[in-house]
Amino acid sequence: MITRLFIKASIVAGFLIFSFTANSADLSSRQSALKSIQAQINQQQNSLKDTSRQREKLIALLKSDEQAIAKAAKKVNQSQNSLTEVNVKINALDKQQIDLAKLKTSQQDTLSKQLSSAYLAGNHDYTKMMLNQQNPATVERMLAYYQFLNNARIKAIQQLKQTSIDLNKVKQQQVTAQQKLNALVIDQKQQALQLTKEQGQRQQTLTQLQRTLSSKGAELEQLQIEEASLKRIVQQAMLAAKANPTMDGLVSQKAKLKWPTNGRVSKRFGSNRSGQIVWKGTVLSAPEGQNINAVASGKVIYADWLRGFGMVLVIDHGKGYMSLYGHAQTLLRQPGDMVKTGESIALVGRSGGQSEPGLYFEIRNKGKAVDPAYYCR
Numbered sequence: 001m002i003t004r005l006f007i008k009a010s011i012v013a014g015f016l017i018f019s020f021t022a023n024s025a026d027l028s029s030r031q032s033a034l035k036s037i038q039a040q041i042n043q044q045q046n047s048l049k050d051t052s053r054q055r056e057k058l059i060a061l062l063k064s065d066e067q068a069i070a071k072a073a074k075k076v077n078q079s080q081n082s083l084t085e086v087n088v089k090i091n092a093l094d095k096q097q098i099d100l101a102k103l104k105t106s107q108q109d110t111l112s113k114q115l116s117s118a119y120l121a122g123n124h125d126y127t128k129m130m131l132n133q134q135n136p137a138t139v140e141r142m143l144a145y146y147q148f149l150n151n152a153r154i155k156a157i158q159q160l161k162q163t164s165i166d167l168n169k170v171k172q173q174q175v176t177a178q179q180k181l182n183a184l185v186i187d188q189k190q191q192a193l194q195l196t197k198e199q200g201q202r203q204q205t206l207t208q209l210q211r212t213l214s215s216k217g218a219e220l221e222q223l224q225i226e227e228a229s230l231k232r233i234v235q236q237a238m239l240a241a242k243a244n245p246t247m248d249g250l251v252s253q254k255a256k257l258k259w260p261t262n263g264r265v266s267k268r269f270g271s272n273r274s275g276q277i278v279w280k281g282t283v284l285s286a287p288e289g290q291n292i293n294a295v296a297s298g299k300v301i302y303a304d305w306l307r308g309f310g311m312v313l314v315i316d317h318g319k320g321y322m323s324l325y326g327h328a329q330t331l332l333r334q335p336g337d338m339v340k341t342g343e344s345i346a347l348v349g350r351s352g353g354q355s356e357p358g359l360y361f362e363i364r365n366k367g368k369a370v371d372p373a374y375y376c377r
Contacts, residue, residue, distance in 0.1 A: 026068065027068070027194075027197055027198065027201055055209065058205060058208055058209040059209065059307060061205050062202065062205050062206060062209060062353060063305050063307075065198065065201050065202035065205050066202060066305060066310055066311065066351040066352070067305055067311075068198045068201075068202075069195065069198045069199060069202055069329065069330070069349070069351070070305075070311050070328075070329065070330040070331065070349075070351070071330070072191055072194045072195040072198050073195055073289070073329045073330040073347060073349070074330040074331075074332070075191040075194075076191045076192055076195055077289075077330065077332070077347060079184055079187050079191055082184050083181065083184050083185070086177055086180055086181045086184060087181070089177050090174065090177045090178065090181065093170055093173055093174045093177060094174070096170050097167065097170050097171065097174065100163055100166055100167040100170060101167065103163050104163045104164060104167060206353055206355070209353060225307065225308070226307055226308025226309065227277065227280075227308075229306055229307045229308065229309075230280075230306065230308070230309060233302060233306055233312070233314070234314075234322075234324075234364060234367055235367065236302070237301045237302050237314045237316065237322055238320075238322075238366075238367050247297070247298060247299075247316070247317055247318025247319065248317070248318055248319065249317055249318045249319025249320065249321045250296060250317055250319075250321040250363070250365075250375055251319065251321075253296060253375055254374055254375055255374070255375065255376075255377050256375070256377065257295045257296060257375045257376045257377065258293070258295065258342070258376065258377070259284065259295070259361075259372075259376045260284075260292050260293050260294070260295050260323075260325060260359060260361055261284060261286050261290055261291065261292045261293065261348055261359050262286060262290070263284035263285050263286030263290075263348075263358065263359065264284065264285045264286075265282060265283070265284060265285075266283045266284070266285045266358060267279050267282065267283035268282060268373075269281060269282050269369070269371040269372060269373065270371065280362055280369035281324065281326075281360055281361050281362030281363075281369060281372065282360075282361050282362075282371075282372045282373070283327075283358050283359070283360050283361075284358055284359045284361060285356065285357070285358045286348045286357060286358055286359055287348060287357060288329060288347075288348055288349055288350065288357035289329060289347050289348060289349075290347065290348040291344045291346075291347065291348075292325055292328060292344070292345055292346040292347060292348060292359055293342050293343060293344055293345065294315055294323070294339045294340065294341060294342065294343050294345050295323055295341070295363075295375070295376065296315075296317050296323070296341050297317070297338075297339060297340045297341050298315040298316050298317040298318065298322075298323075298338075298339060299315065299316050299336070299337070299338055299339070300313060300314070300315055300316075300333045300334060300335050300336065300337045300338075300339060300345070301314050301315070301316045301322070301335060302314035302335060303331045303333060303334055303335050304331075305351070306326070306352070307352075308352050308353070309326035309327060309351075309352045309360060310326060310327045310328065310349065310350075310351020310352030310353070310354070311326070311327070311328040311329065311330060311331050311346065311349065311351045311352075312324060312325065312326045312328070313325045313328065313331050313333065313345055313346055315339060315345070320365055320366040320367075321363070321364070321365050322363075322364050323361070323362065323363050323364075324360075324361070324362040324363075324364065325345065325346055325359060325360070325361055326351075326352060326359070326360035326361075326362075327348075327349055327350060327351050327352050327354050327357075327358055327359060327360045328346040328347060328348065328349050328351060328359070329346075329347040329348060329349025329350070329351065329357075330346065330347050330349065331345070331346045332344055332345055332346055332347070333345045333346070363375055
């Protein structure tokens with residue numbers, strides 16, 4: 001038994017080391033790319049054209065960093081969910097073991113009393129008792145009585161045997177569940193460490209990117225590019241929505257929906273963003289890693305990284321309505337998935353080059369952005 005456990009543990013450890021090494025190699029590659037870009041920026045800081053070129057390289061590197069973070073965060077989330085499930089199972093098994101142990105004790109006590117009664121009754125010779133009975137009806141009743149007692153003892157023995165089997169099975173399940181829990185704890189620690197490293201690499205990239213956006217003009221230019229990217233994605237989503245089955249939309253949901261995550265409104269719909277650009281959605285400041293939930297049922301029609309908005313997920317609700325969730329740390333659903341109201345679809349993050357964690361949330365009707373406050377109470 002100990003040998004088998006050692007072999008299993010070795011296999012799990014080997015897999016984790018291989019996975020962690022592969023992630024570290026990818027991280028090292030992106031760190032080398034960042035250093036190369038940093039050197040070029042330092043050499044060509046006075047050239048606007050070269051700076052713009054380096055900015056594009058940094059944005060591409062930021063995309064890689066944030067996609068790596070999303071991958072690591074998703075694994076951490078999956079490990080945490082698995083840990084919760086295993087703990088629930090272990091608690092249920094512990095309760096089952098206690099109940100079975102109590103049942104076994106009760107059955108042993110019942111059987112003991114039955115055997116004691118049989119032993120005491122054995123002081124009377126059963127054969128002699130039957131022969132001394134003159135009334136056939138009395139003999140028949142005595143035979144039925146002893147047969148009843150015998151059947152009761154047989155049943156008690158069988159129940160005790162089955163309870164013992166069930167108890168042993170539960171104990172084995174407890175051992176297996178505990179082994180799985182131990183492996184998951186190791187896995188989660190490794191994934192959490194990888195997530196921390198990826199976040200550190202992303203911060204280095206972001207610092208260099210911000211150096212190239214020191215002027216208002218450069219910042220406005222980037223916002224215009226980001227808006228164009230979002231517009232293109234919305235148009236693609238509208239085309240994809242046409243192929244979806246008819247859904248109810250959000251017409252009847254005004255002031256009834258819950259906000260997708262708990263947080264403080266930091267940017268309101270329609271408020272000024274920069275120059276002539278205004279906010280097309282609402283930004284909610286919230287803790288990193290907190291659940292983002294679907295505001296209504298629908299079909300996921302986009303789930304990927306988008307410039308300026310990071311990890312973005314779009315849900316089609318039918319009748320031309322869609323909701324968009326940006327700046328996520330990781331996405332928990334894929335295009336084509338059907339989701340229900342309140343179902344977890346992503347985790348709050350700071351992707352898209354954000355310095356603080358939060359959620360960018362939009363609701364659109366036939367491609368036009370509408371104030372989410374009209375729908376969310």
